[in-house]
Amino acid sequence: MQASRDMGFESPKAPLWARRDAAVLWHGFTQMSCYEDSAPVIVERGAGHYLYDVDGRRYLDAISSLWVTTLGHNDPDLNRAARDQLDRIAHSTLLGNGNTAAVALAEALREAVPVDDARFLFASDGAAAVEQALKIAFQYWRNRSVTGRTAYLALGQAYHGDTVGSLSVGDGGFGTDLFDPLRFPVVRTPGYDDPDWVPKAVAALDRNRRRLAAAVIEPLVQGAAGMLVTNPDKVAAFAEAVRARGVLLICDEVATGFGRTGALFAGDLCGVRPDLMCLGKGITGGYLPLSATAASAQVHEAFLGEDLGPRTFYHGHSYSGNALACAVAARHLQLIEERGVLDRAAAAAEHLGSALAPLAARPGVAEIRRRGLMAGVELAPPPGAARWGRKVCAAAVRAGVLLRPLGDVVVVMPPLTITDDEIDLIAAVLSAAIDEVAEAESDG
Ligand SMILES: Cc1ncc(COP(=O)(O)O)c(C=O)c1O
Known part of the structure; x- marks a missing residue:
């Protein structure tokens, strides 16, 4: 699983870019006062189903760049x-x-x-x-x-x-x-x-x-x-x-x-x-x-x-x-x-359904909803726990899978050409991210 890890750069460029970004941009649906501190992914290039940030870390684009990318980047x-x-x-x-x-x-x-x-x-x-x-x-x-x-x-x-x-x-x-x-x-x-x-x-x-x-x-x-x-x-x-x-x-x-x-x-x-x-x-x-x-x-x-x-x-x-x-x-x-994309998308959708299915039994998951390659994993945060969707997605991003929540629903909407291995990676990273957030919650 080659995902985005801290690749040991002497001086990572991401914080500098985040600072430059916050000084001049206004991001939609984003509170700009804490944008810079939320470790935003600053994309430099894309290839296939992956995005690469300014430090060369790669992220599987599991939300199709907000539901738009179909065949992958840089086709x-x-x-x-x-x-x-x-x-x-x-x-x-x-x-x-x-x-x-x-x-x-x-x-x-x-x-x-x-x-x-x-x-x-x-x-x-x-x-x-x-x-x-x-x-x-x-x-x-x-x-x-x-x-x-x-x-x-x-x-x-x-x-x-x-x-x-x-x-x-x-x-x-x-x-x-x-x-x-x-x-x-x-x-x-x-x-x-x-x-x-x-x-x-x-x-x-x-x-x-x-x-x-x-x-x-x-x-x-x-x-x-x-x-x-x-x-x-x-x-x-x-x-x-x-x-x-x-x-x-x-x-x-x-x-x-x-x-x-x-x-x-x-x-x-x-x-x-x-x-x-x-x-x-x-x-x-x-x-x-x-x-x-x-x-x-x-x-x-x-x-x-x-x-x-x-x-x-x-x-x-x-x-x-x-x-x-x-x-x-x-x-x-x-x-x-x-390219027979609709056939591939149909097979990928089936695989996504199977890959996400085991998550449904988790205590931290309320429901999984899916139609084709549009899926939502609704989290079930314990009483008093806040912003689970946000935290789970942040953990997934740290592990190299770009996810974004809608409240406490983690959206999974990969490109139509996503491979079965990549779907398995998304499911594994999401599962680990839910564990990570649940454990942090019980510790703290
Ligand atoms: C069903 C539907 N209609 C319209 C829109 C708005 O599209 P846009 O963000 O390109 O303005 C969206 C965006 O998510 C949508 O899901």
Whole structure:
């Protein structure tokens, strides 16, 4: 097990880099007053499934760099796609004009996504893709001269991003409650931790059917909620109920998309074809910031009208359809096919399930939840013990496996191409990390 150990450097560079970092950067979801002291991993390069820090220590990237990396880091084919595009052009605007890379990607995505005759509006982050979907759904009804459909139905525990709109359909937590006054109200029904989430959602749909513009879900897995999972039949039943009541369905596949759940998209597993679909994270294999909102032809059609007329969607971002990102994303889709990545991911998911299973019997573990290569190990800290998730992940990082918790849930979401040996390493390091923290707790 060659993991990140103290490799005996005379003067490690990491503390210096952490100091330089803390002096100029502001990290998301991070308390900067103690950032420098928390031994952050300062990455210098990556190769395959590993990250290398400024001192040459290597870390197995068991969270796919926050759920984005699919094929590994520094992939020669993706590198070549980026370089080839760079020699042509990096970026030109999509507002009113086009670029060949964006067209080619949209053509390829159209064949791949479970949306009827889709049109793609590109952005750069998952939250922006959700924001776009919400606004499109809102204007869709306006364009069709239907009044009163201005509300959204969203699930408990949902997370859809950090912009004010996506935060509104999200269910709070993560210390974001202070933004509550900025959130617009939504019809909230229980999330996947309630076995009756579908009938309860259907009842809410019935109570609000004339005022709902759209219903939004993360199909199959509520990732940021701590990997809460449901089954395909339930998602299909929910989608059917939404459709039957004439409400638009938005599937947020920012986290579940691009192979994470066992198919290219969770919608494929559920047999669900939404009106609007949000893509992000793995779309470029984890290379570049790109996201997209896919709209069905029927939704898109409602926006056609006279030039500069009121049906136009007055929304767009500077880097929409960035050519560099689109070229890498298009090559990424080809590579998933050429390399049989989904088959490998399915085998890896099975192996991950078996490798994590023994942890479930541990006193320090409450539950293990998994769908495909999205897994969460919910810890069961003893009474009075604080920040177990944080401590367990810190111990794993010291042992060379990069993990990050969501509260007391340790997320395990490795690249789709992870090997069985690497999965075994993750499970062994996580197991030892739980022991280490439990022992420290009982000593102290
Ligand atoms: C389901 C879902 N939607 C949207 C987002 C937001 O994506 P981003 O962080 O790229 O804005 C996330 C991020 O975790 C997510 O899990």
